[in-house]
Amino acid sequence: MDHMKTLVLVVHPNIESSRINKKWKEAVLSEPDVTVHDLYEKYRDQPIDVEFEQQQLLAHDRIVFQFPLYWYSSPPLLKQWFDEVFTFGWAHGPGGNKLKGKEWVTAMSIGSPEHSYQAGGYNLFSISELTKPFQASAHLVGMTYLPSFAEYRANTISDQEIAESANRYVKHITNIELNPKVRLQRYLKQLESVDLT
Template sequence: MKTLVIVAHPNISESRINKAWKQRLSEETDITVHDLYEEYPDKKIDIEREQALLLSHDRIVFQFPFYWYSSPSLLKEWQDAVLTYGWAYGSEGTKLHGKDFMLAISTGGPEAAYQAGGYNRYSMSELTKPFQATANLTGMRFLPSFVLQGVRMLGEDQVRESAEEYINHITLSR
């Protein structure tokens, strides 16, 4: 199964987690790592190129740090530009039908903060509903997310372990 991981981190050089994940992903033969901030520093997205990338893969993963209860801005801009009516959705928009879709998210806050009664009051499943709705609208199958929380408190061994767990999650999920 060919997997496309779309990485969206505006300061990946400063991120222990997303940088480690990206590095580990690049060692896999059936995974294409596509870093939006590296590819589009001018924020001018090549829509046809992006759509071709999507078409050539079976599984799509959005990897990002959780920013203000969503993704970094370039990933949102990418969605607006690339997932167009008549291509990704609408009566003629069937190009993504049947593909797998999942999220790989890191949070600075601990898991306890993301639940009913927690600091943020909502679970990660509730907060990622817009992504689940995107999968539904585009005919993709939403798979369980890979979420690593409390990343500021992790040691180097835990960061390395998380990268291995991430690879297993995105390659073994069905």
């Protein structure tokens, strides 16, 4: 896959007061082949349009779930979105293969420093461990779960660090080679052109 369409689902209850998620959202708005969809902006006071959301998913190759980490998970609207959009018979279960082969990226802003997310740290568990429900959900619907993007110290990070984070975020979520299968295919192709004699 040399051309990829990415859908960024921004899930922040108050994006205007956000420092990191707001900058991330602004940074990807001008990216080619990236669609930014703010769930709280669209669904704060109205029901989720399931058909629209499913069509958005079908039209993209990589889905990025961007949110601040709340109580070791996502804001509540994202859970509701999963419940309503990842329907039985469409996303999973008999005939539920519409998301098979699509890519999943989780992007989180996190208040505490990184060292607090480990065994023996203040929060005891790593972000990889805490995102297991997202990994399991991706597996259930046949999506490929790719490495997450996380920015720690969201409450104390400097404006300069936020700007740098936004640049890294864009590079991360738009990098085709984030998928290890793509990286491996490209590596093997390079090996074919190498004379090993």
